[in-house]
Amino acid sequence: MRSFICLHRKSEHFASNSRTKLARFNQSCHGLISSCFDFLVFKANPFWVQLAYFIVLSLVGYGALNMSKPKSDSSRPKNIDVFFTSVSAATVSSMSTVEMEVFSNTQLIFMTVLMLVGGEVFTSMLGLQLARSRFSKQQSHEESINSVSKSSIPSYSLTSENITHQIELGKVTCSTIENEKRVTDLESNTKSPSNTESLKYEATRYLGYVVLGYLLVVHVGGSSLVSTYVSLVPSARNILKTKGIQIQTFSVFTVVSTFANCGFVPTNENMIVFKKNSGLLLLLIPQILVGNTLYPACLRVVIWVLEKMTKRVEFSYILKNYKEMGYSHLLSGVRCSLLAATVFGFILLQFILFCSMEWNSEVMDGLSSYQKFVGSLFEVVNSRHTGESIVDFSTISSAMLVLFVVMMYLPPYTSFIPTKYEKKDSGKGKASEKEGAGKSILECVLFSQLSYLAIFIILVCITERQKMKEDPLNFNVFNITIEVIR
Numbered sequence: 001m002r003s004f005i006c007l008h009r010k011s012e013h014f015a016s017n018s019r020t021k022l023a024r025f026n027q028s029c030h031g032l033i034s035s036c037f038d039f040l041v042f043k044a045n046p047f048w049v050q051l052a053y054f055i056v057l058s059l060v061g062y063g064a065l066n067m068s069k070p071k072s073d074s075s076r077p078k079n080i081d082v083f084f085t086s087v088s089a090a091t092v093s094s095m096s097t098v099e100m101e102v103f104s105n106t107q108l109i110f111m112t113v114l115m116l117v118g119g120e121v122f123t124s125m126l127g128l129q130l131a132r133s134r135f136s137k138q139q140s141h142e143e144s145i146n147s148v149s150k151s152s153i154p155s156y157s158l159t160s161e162n163i164t165h166q167i168e169l170g171k172v173t174c175s176t177i178e179n180e181k182r183v184t185d186l187e188s189n190t191k192s193p194s195n196t197e198s199l200k201y202e203a204t205r206y207l208g209y210v211v212l213g214y215l216l217v218v219h220v221g222g223s224s225l226v227s228t229y230v231s232l233v234p235s236a237r238n239i240l241k242t243k244g245i246q247i248q249t250f251s252v253f254t255v256v257s258t259f260a261n262c263g264f265v266p267t268n269e270n271m272i273v274f275k276k277n278s279g280l281l282l283l284l285i286p287q288i289l290v291g292n293t294l295y296p297a298c299l300r301v302v303i304w305v306l307e308k309m310t311k312r313v314e315f316s317y318i319l320k321n322y323k324e325m326g327y328s329h330l331l332s333g334v335r336c337s338l339l340a341a342t343v344f345g346f347i348l349l350q351f352i353l354f355c356s357m358e359w360n361s362e363v364m365d366g367l368s369s370y371q372k373f374v375g376s377l378f379e380v381v382n383s384r385h386t387g388e389s390i391v392d393f394s395t396i397s398s399a400m401l402v403l404f405v406v407m408m409y410l411p412p413y414t415s416f417i418p419t420k421y422e423k424k425d426s427g428k429g430k431a432s433e434k435e436g437a438g439k440s441i442l443e444c445v446l447f448s449q450l451s452y453l454a455i456f457i458i459l460v461c462i463t464e465r466q467k468m469k470e471d472p473l474n475f476n477v478f479n480i481t482i483e484v485i486r
Helices: 002-043 046-067 079-090 105-118 120-151 160-169 174-191 195-232 234-243 247-259 278-290 295-310 313-320 333-358 369-382 398-409 419-426 430-435 449-463 465-470 477-485
Strands: none
Touching (some): 046 079, 046 105, 046 120, 079 105, 105 120, 120 195, 195 234, 195 278, 195 295, 234 247, 247 278, 278 369, 295 313, 295 333, 333 369, 398 449, 398 465, 398 477, 449 465, 449 477
């Protein structure tokens, strides 16, 4: 009996020690995670944070793709090819060393997740959450400092009755009343938080919700529309059935890739096999624009609509203080308008040139006039950054290739800003406005030297396109570029 009691006590002691050690281990793990998070938020350089994020994401994607089975064991890609594909999907660069149709449905789903969490809009939303956490930490730190300073201030009763009573007794002078008033004002200031900082925190929180809703609406809506179209159109449905690709997987994969401007498509031929499906191309064109070049303009419109509908002061603060929000995709109303005009201007310029150069070429063989129109529009919209294509680039004229290279070179938010708006947006003041007041319209829209070089190279390629076909050894893009530059 005694041995049983002793054994029971030892087991209780062991269990108690185990619970204590487990609690200490959990506490140390929580402290380590909190310390790492604080380091990422407050001390680490954003560049290293993003680099670590994409490295970890690429490694996780590589592990997921490598553990999943491909469509056929005989076509299993090499490890280096799988890792390269994972990095390409995570960084939305759309480069691949293997054919897309070797990947199974599970692998395509993993690639979809990589493109989603590696896209510019999603990573910018994570940046907003980090900024919100940083602001919350700073605010709690300031409140703790204020509470300490408050406790060191002596408490005074400064009611009107007490002051009057003390004046009547001759115990207080005017200087004493002024000093007590200053102390009370200081105490009230330490009690009340900064309304501006509080409003900025709430605005950041609301902006994060807006970006999240923007992502969900575009992806869910776009995937539903693409899936419905493929299900209803026999030609598109038969293409996926022949290649063994599920409709839902294709729809989500293509919409996520298009919105993130990655350019991956589950087929080996990219979008060439769908060049006669004009409806599908028209559904994907808005996805290209709202996820890249027109994202700031669309985001500002969404916030403006929400501000008008809800009358929330947070949305008004975002629109008026877009620079203070620290979100690089937030631009002024004038800048968004100029950006939209520039985007559509580039599209119109490319569309006119593409139709004039390729309308009757072999790349458009077998297409009706309507299909040529939609296909040309889809091609020029993709030229900036997306990378999806309905034609073989080796058959496109040299002039269009040079123009596409220039379009790919331009940053997504390139816009032609008149000098007065540019100086006003940068906040240089009235002196800068007076300097630009006497400038002509021509001076306000001057191009860079690189732009002039690209324009003249394109013009030479257009005028000499026949000789480039007949004598490609002497008349090619490289020789023309050398001649124009020198």
